[in-house]
Amino acid sequence: MSLKARITEDMKTAMKAKEATRLATVRLLLAAIKQKEVDERVELDDTAVAAVIEKLVKQRKDSVSQYQAAARQDLADAEQAEITILAAYLPEKMSSEETAAAVAAAVAETGASGPADMGKLMAVLKPRLAGKADMAEVSKLVKAALAG
Template sequence: MSLKARITEDMKTAMKAKDAPRLAAIRLLLAAVKQKEVDERHELDDDATVAVIEKLTKQRKDSVTQYAAANRQDLADAEKFEIAVLAAYLPEKMSQAEITAAVATAIAETGAKGPADMGRLMAVLKLRLAGKADMAEVSQRVKAAIS
């Protein structure tokens, strides 16, 4: 079953259970996926759907920090709930050791020697780790490794 089909089935389940907050979050996700499909004029595969989910999750995390800074805990809690719903559709994240090993392997393959090679190294790692690891964390590991 594709990721999009799984999300649609979860939407139906939320409707039947009358779980309004979960249903709203899933509908938001499906709307974002549909918008991306309309923009690109083709149906999204699982990898592209994961990219949409990651984008929405990042937006929600940014909103949580903004709401917390404005002392709007009610809105921050709503965003955190949406993050939890979205996280259920993301693939399992890599461990710290796996990320470190992937960075070391990429450095060995590309022959990166210093900060000037970071862009090339990150391009290789992004292809391998997209959806599996937080790319900001990967970037920090790369900086530490090639410094």
């Protein structure tokens, strides 16, 4: 079953179970997926759907930090609940060690030697690690690998 089909089934289940928060979050996710499909005139595959989910999770994390800074814990908790629901659809994250090993393998594979090669290295790593690793962490590891 594709990720999009699973999300649609979960929406139906949430409707039947009258889970308001889950239903609202899943509907929001389906709307974001549909919007991306309409904008690009394509049917999204699981990788593209995961990218949409990651974008929504990132937005929620930014909102949580802003709400906490404004002392609005009630709103921060609501966003955190949405993050939990959305994260369930993402693939299992790689450990820091696995991410570091993937970066080291890509450095060896591409022959990257200095900071000028960062773009080339990230172009190789992004399709491999998208959805599986935090790309900000990957970027830090690449910078460290190319600096030393």
